[in-house]
Amino acid sequence: MSTESIKITINGTDYQVEKGARLIDVCRTNGHSVPSFCYYSDLALQASCRTCLVRIEKMPKLQTSCTITCTDGMVVTTESDEIEKARRGMVEFLLANHPLDCPVCDRGGECELQEMVFDWGGLEERFRERKNYAPEKYLSPVVANDPQRCILCKRCTRVCDEWMGEDAIEAGGRGVNTVIGTYGGWLNCSQCGNCIEVCPTGTLLDATYRHQARPWELSQTITTCTFCSDGC
Structure with a gap:
């Protein structure tokens, strides 16, 4: 630059x-x-x-x-007004198939999609589409996956490929059938958790933390992760 x-x-x-x-x-x-x-x-x-x-x-x-x-x-x-109308339309498309499970989603309270809807107030819902449903699964002992909440931003695939150079998680399928997952079996990677960190919704979650507490119940502190030798 x-x-x-x-x-x-x-x-x-x-x-x-x-x-x-x-x-x-x-x-x-x-x-x-x-x-x-x-x-x-x-x-x-x-x-x-x-x-x-x-x-x-x-x-x-x-x-x-x-x-x-x-x-x-x-x-x-x-x-x-023009810009807000266009942005609202884009979010409306994302919500058309998004499950209405914020009260039970582990990302509730720190979800970027939820925060955007709250900031704007009520969004008009003109679509009567079926809500996504897919069984939750675990990609590894560290990464839990709720594919029905995915908005296909593909942050996770890019961070795995570009930051870590591992390319362990990828988008499969096409169009409305696109899903985030592995190439088969467990995630073959260092389990760094960056895919969880960058996910804007409750699609990829920390499997060790899941269903344990709500975000607003936690206190923040500076520490070092002991999962591996990197000391992140």
């Missing part, structure tokens, strides 16, 4: 930013909230959830901010 500084305008305010910086990161760094599910810093772009839509002057339609790099003179709007 270039170290050249350029000027862009976000919601009427001018900012000096690094040329080539990712627009979604610039917006968030400067206090402009832009939602996303598939985007995760330092991972390859997926651009599948379409919830990070923004309006860029002189472009004919809304753009995904995760795929746009900043250029000099760019004028961006992150909040408008």
